[in-house]
Amino acid sequence: MSDNKIYLSGIKPTGTVHLGNYIGMLSQMRDISRDHKTIMFIADLHSLNSVHDAAAVREHTYEIAAIIMSIGFNMENVLMFRQSDVPAVCELSTMLTNVTPKGLMDRAHSYKAAIDKNIAAGNDADFGVNMGLYTYPILMAADILLYNSDVVPVGADQKQHVEFARDIAGHFNTIYGNVFRLPEAQIMPDAGIIPGLDGRKMSKSYDNVIPLMAPSADLKKRVMRIITDSKTPEEPKDPDASTIYMLYRHFATAAESAELADRFRAGGMGYGTAKTILFEKLDSVLSPMRARYEYLMAHRDELDAALAGGAEIARRVADKTMSRVRHVMLGTKK
């Protein structure tokens, strides 16, 4: 089922990777990598609009690299690198600013959300908004266009950004001729909202996450802390209203999920038992990945080598694109 299309995704190193990231994005990119050329880069430059701590950026970058190398990606098909190792992305970003309408940035959901929040809080509309946040979609367009990506699999929240990249490429091509491939967003099959410990969407900002690579004992503690209602063990329960079941079904087979759902509905199973079942399933799926992850985190030289190798290939692709872009924009020799 392989086509020759290039699939690309970026992950910001802004925090500990959790089950929500795994279910909503990483596991889906892993599946794509089975049959497709897949570019996975760590968007450290993108993290800078919110993280101003170099040690944290570096650490989260290593974590993500180690995770990509641990969760079963087909590394034969994967080009993995750190965004900032290819400085051409900044050059392309600067060039793209000149064909990007300001109104496009004003309409960006992420920028508008920041403004709405400020206004609701009675602050100045642009309070705390830096230019990195404002021009975020241009840098993201540069990521996508630099590597001739065909398909950008994203969650619904990132769809607009990919459409912007396509719009920007279209403006560019209209002015300068056919330089860029027009990328397409592929909306990842909706995994639904992945609930966190408190039942709200699993998110770092709610402090309700289960880290993907939490050691076994930690994982167990977190699972046991999942908030439930106060139904007694005897009472029938709605699996689809339970965080426990909603997490379980992403890691269990269809048959196992159906069986647990039946036990919820039948009554006679307490939440403590259900949590133990969830923990054991998570632990059995995640343990082998965690072992490899822990090995890599203890062998940073291997991560450095993998990132350096990826960067070298990425720079070669980027150089080709940039020589065309410089030629059409600046009149330099090809």
Ligand code: TRP
């Ligand atoms: N904006 C994406 C996010 O917040 C990360 C990202 C940066 C990205 N550049 C990208 C995703 C290019 C896809 C393609 O998750």
